[in-house]
Amino acid sequence: MQMQNIDKTIQKLPSLSVFFPAYNEEGNIEAVLNQALSVLPQVANKFEVIVVDDGSTDATLHFARKTAERYNAKNGESSGDADPLVRVIHQENKGYGGAVKRGLAEARFEWVFFSDADRQFDLSELKNFIQHTQTNDLVIGYRKNRAEGWKRRMLAVALKIWNKIFLGFPLRIKDIDCAFKLIHRRVLDEVLPLLSDGAMVSTELLFKAHRLGFAYRQIGVNHYERVEGSSTGSNPLVIAQAVIDTFSLRKKLTIEPTVVRLTNAFVHDIHDPWLGLRVFARWFRLQMS
Numbered sequence: 001m002q003m004q005n006i007d008k009t010i011q012k013l014p015s016l017s018v019f020f021p022a023y024n025e026e027g028n029i030e031a032v033l034n035q036a037l038s039v040l041p042q043v044a045n046k047f048e049v050i051v052v053d054d055g056s057t058d059a060t061l062h063f064a065r066k067t068a069e070r071y072n073a074k075n076g077e078s079s080g081d082a083d084p085l086v087r088v089i090h091q092e093n094k095g096y097g098g099a100v101k102r103g104l105a106e107a108r109f110e111w112v113f114f115s116d117a118d119r120q121f122d123l124s125e126l127k128n129f130i131q132h133t134q135t136n137d138l139v140i141g142y143r144k145n146r147a148e149g150w151k152r153r154m155l156a157v158a159l160k161i162w163n164k165i166f167l168g169f170p171l172r173i174k175d176i177d178c179a180f181k182l183i184h185r186r187v188l189d190e191v192l193p194l195l196s197d198g199a200m201v202s203t204e205l206l207f208k209a210h211r212l213g214f215a216y217r218q219i220g221v222n223h224y225e226r227v228e229g230s231s232t233g234s235n236p237l238v239i240a241q242a243v244i245d246t247f248s249l250r251k252k253l254t255i256e257p258t259v260v261r262l263t264n265a266f267v268h269d270i271h272d273p274w275l276g277l278r279v280f281a282r283w284f285r286l287q288m289s
Contacts, residue, residue: 021099027228055093141180198241
């Protein structure tokens with residue numbers, strides 16, 4: 001993966017918690033931690049790194065703990081200290097949503113950033129986010145180029161349509177599930193606890209933040225092909241859990257019925273009945289480009 005040249009004259013966050021949900025990432029976790037620990041001193045005055053091992057069946061936990069012990073020893077700390085630089089948390093498998101929720105619960109600092117442990121992002125691009133934290137409560141990435149192929153692109157488009165129909169999710173959020181999000185503590189204080197246990201966890205987080213009126217900025221980030229391991233995002237069981245979570249969210253967040261919401265949208269656009277279709281067609285082309 002080729003790293004970008006980014007301007008180094010940049011302010012730092014006062015404190016930052018970074019966590020990585022990880023499931024069977026034995027070939028990636030050490031490299032991800034090495035990169036994070038080289039980048040974070042440039043973006044935060046104080047930081048911590050957390051790995052949430054979600055019941056991996058390979059050697060992810062071993063390599064994560066080994067890397068944590070090395071960095072903590074180098075920093076004059078022990079992994080058994082109350083507040084080590086790098087923490088590794090192991091839990092039984094609860095799915096991606098469960099791992100994200102655990103990471104958010106464990107994060108201690110003012111700003112919280114999370115990304116996946118699959119090495120498909122360049123963590124140095126986090127530097128581009130810092131300047132936008134003065135006027136935004138969230139800075140969320142969107143993939144300028146999706147590296148997974150057309151099937152995952154179609155799933156992403158289907159998710160946006162699904163969320164719009166059943167939750168009223170704003171279409172202007174470009175990439176719901178992009179695992180490159182920087183969030184201020186005040187947002188988490190309002191949106192937690194999250195209800196979703198599966199792939200809908202990002203949808204729920206962003207939807208709640210949107211409904212509460214928090215300011216956000218979207219920044220494009222590069223996306224790279226996997227070097228090691230395999231993704232579980234298109235697993236039928238993951239998709240089925242997302243469907244279940246959607247209707248659970250509808251019930252618990254008291255969202256108006258779909259028919260009412262679509263009728264209101266039609267009434268609002270009655271002056272130009274083709275407007276919605278043209279906007280959707282343009283948006284769909286952008287998603288597939």
